[in-house]
Amino acid sequence: MITVTIDGKKPPLTYPKLKTVLQLLANLNLRVNDALIIREGELLTPDRHLRPGDHVTVRMVMSRG
Amino acid sequence: MKCKRCGELAAVKLPSHHAGFCPDCFEVFFKRQAETAIRRHGMIKPGEKVLVAVSGGKDSLALMRVLTDLGHDVDGLHVHLGIPDSSDPVCERTEAYCQENGFRLHVLRTAEVGLAIPEVKDAVHRPICAVCGKIKRHYFNRFAYENGYTALATGHNLDDEVARLFANTLRWDAAYLSSQGPTLPGEGRFVRKIKPLYRLTEFETAAYCFLKGINHWKAACPYSGGASFTGHKKLFADLEDRSPGQKTAFYEAFLAQGRPHFKGASRGEGQDTLYACAQCGFPSSGEVCGVCRVRELVAKRKGEAD
Numbered sequence: 001m002i003t004v005t006i007d008g009k010k011p012p013l014t015y016p017k018l019k020t021v022l023q024l025l026a027n028l029n030l031r032v033n034d035a036l037i038i039r040e041g042e043l044l045t046p047d048r049h050l051r052p053g054d055h056v057t058v059r060m061v062m063s064r065g
Numbered sequence: 066m067k068c069k070r071c072g073e074l075a076a077v078k079l080p081s082h083h084a085g086f087c088p089d090c091f092e093v094f095f096k097r098q099a100e101t102a103i104r105r106h107g108m109i110k111p112g113e114k115v116l117v118a119v120s121g122g123k124d125s126l127a128l129m130r131v132l133t134d135l136g137h138d139v140d141g142l143h144v145h146l147g148i149p150d151s152s153d154p155v156c157e158r159t160e161a162y163c164q165e166n167g168f169r170l171h172v173l174r175t176a177e178v179g180l181a182i183p184e185v186k187d188a189v190h191r192p193i194c195a196v197c198g199k200i201k202r203h204y205f206n207r208f209a210y211e212n213g214y215t216a217l218a219t220g221h222n223l224d225d226e227v228a229r230l231f232a233n234t235l236r237w238d239a240a241y242l243s244s245q246g247p248t249l250p251g252e253g254r255f256v257r258k259i260k261p262l263y264r265l266t267e268f269e270t271a272a273y274c275f276l277k278g279i280n281h282w283k284a285a286c287p288y289s290g291g292a293s294f295t296g297h298k299k300l301f302a303d304l305e306d307r308s309p310g311q312k313t314a315f316y317e318a319f320l321a322q323g324r325p326h327f328k329g330a331s332r333g334e335g336q337d338t339l340y341a342c343a344q345c346g347f348p349s350s351g352e353v354c355g356v357c358r359v360r361e362l363v364a365k366r367k368g369e370a371d
Contacts (some may be wrong), residue, residue: 006282031306032080033268036275043076043275045066045085061226061271062298063122 002050006026006058019057028058035060066314070094077272080309086277095273098264099131103207106248108259109137109216115259116214117141118205119170121282124220127270128262129168130277132218138322139218141170142208144201147181155282162280173204177359193288196359202358207347213291216257224267226260227283227301227312228294239330246320253339254347266312267298348369 004024005012019025021037021044028035037044038057050056066077068087075085079094086094117131119125119141132139143159143273146152156172163170175181180200185194209217226247233241251257262270274281304311331337341347342354349355 032078033266033305034302036268036271037361038275043088043272045078047073047078053316059271059275061267062295063124063267 001052001054004058005055007060012055018050020050021048024050024056024058030058034062045047076276077269079269081266081305081313083309091272091276091365093138095265095269096131096135098269099128099261100263102247102261103135103259104248106259108218108248108257108261113138113215114213115139115170115216115218115271116205116209116256118201118219119143119159119163120220121155121162122220123274123279123281123283124225124267125161125220126159126272126279126281127277128218128272129163130166130218130279131273132261133166133168138169140214141168142205143170143172144204145172145174145176146197146201147174147176148183151284152182158280160284163335171208173208175200178204180326180356181363181365182288183303184363184367185359188361188366189256194290197288199355200359201345203354206254206256206258210254210287210347214256215251216259218259218261220270221260221263222262222265222267222270223312223316224298224301225294226263227316228297230316231297231301232294239327240332242324243327243330246324253343262314263314 002015002018002024003012006028011043015024015027018027024037025046026033026036032046036059038059039054044056066078066085067073068075068090069084069092070090071087071179073087076088078085084094109115115137117125117129117139119129121143125141129139141163143156145156148240152267160170162173182197183191185196185200205217226245228298230245233245247260247263249258265273273279301312336350338351339348340352342349342357343352344357345354347354
């Protein structure tokens with residue numbers, strides 16, 4: 001299971017099967033540069049693999065005023 | 066994905082540059098983009114003092130950081146808007162970040178000049194974001210002018226500039242198109258306005274803040290119904306996704322080939338002449354500037370309420 005938190009919102013989303021960051025972005029209907037994808041304090045590029053048990057933070061980059 | 070410069074594992078993918086960068090090389094890339102903007106558009110001359118408009122968001126804090134790292138003499142100005150549950154924590158976070166990093170930060174409280182934004186909101190019959198923007202622009206410029214800064218730097222990024230250019234183009238607003246650009250020369254009591262991050266996207270400033278540990282404010286203003294030009298930004302994000310590099314191409318081509326055609330465009334009959342405001346002395350299209358008029362409205366409403 002992969003746990004995904006978007007901009008600190010609760011509850012987080014969970015995905016049983018996600019292989020890569022690109023798949024996560026597609027699931028969230030996001031483009032490559034719409035959000036920072038963060039795991040354990042590290043930024044991930046779309047080709048990076050996700051592992052079961054990962055906690056991923058999605059931080060949207062567009063200003064909200 | 067490997068870093069284009071050093072071959073290490075990349076942390077940031079930038080399709081518009083056909084590149085990926087590791088954290089260290091991304092910082093080099095980011096600084097070079099700002100440096101190029103400053104050099105190509107004559108933004109800062111050696112020895113000039115620059116005031117940075119610091120909202121506390123990612124763009125303004127990234128700007129403060131990169132200008133300092135590039136060796137420029139910068140101070141920040143944060144305008145405290147007096148909005149309950151918002152302005153105090155934003156100001157505290159911004160002050161803390163600047164203190165930790167050795168940045169000089171001035172704070173101007175609009176409530177102390179009769180313009181607390183909640184009172185302004187109650188006194189005017191126009192969208193508050195437009196009035197608030199006018200007040201902030203006035204005080205950023207005024208503070209810079211009165212305190213000997215040559216230039217006022219804002220954190221506008223490529224997405225902001227492209228969205229604004231697109232909006233101006235949709236209306237064929239010749240006057241705005243004539244003056245849109247990364248540098249607006251100083252004149253009279255207007256100091257030079259510069260946008261050193263105009264070659265960098267929102268994604269890039271967000272990534273820079275993350276990698277540099279810049280703890281910026283993330284929540285939206287409670288009075289904002291959403292950032293301006295959000296729809297235009299989404300449209301261009303789609304274009305960019307399909308064809309990376311479109312945003313830069315659109316904006317740079319405008320600067321090189323489009324803008325010259327709008328040079329000297331009029332704002333309309335009687336709108337081009339500026340006078341000194343009878344109250345504050347700063348440039349105004351009428352006898353009293355818009356900010357002083359708003360202050361009068363606020364004072365009048367408060368007087369009525371008392």
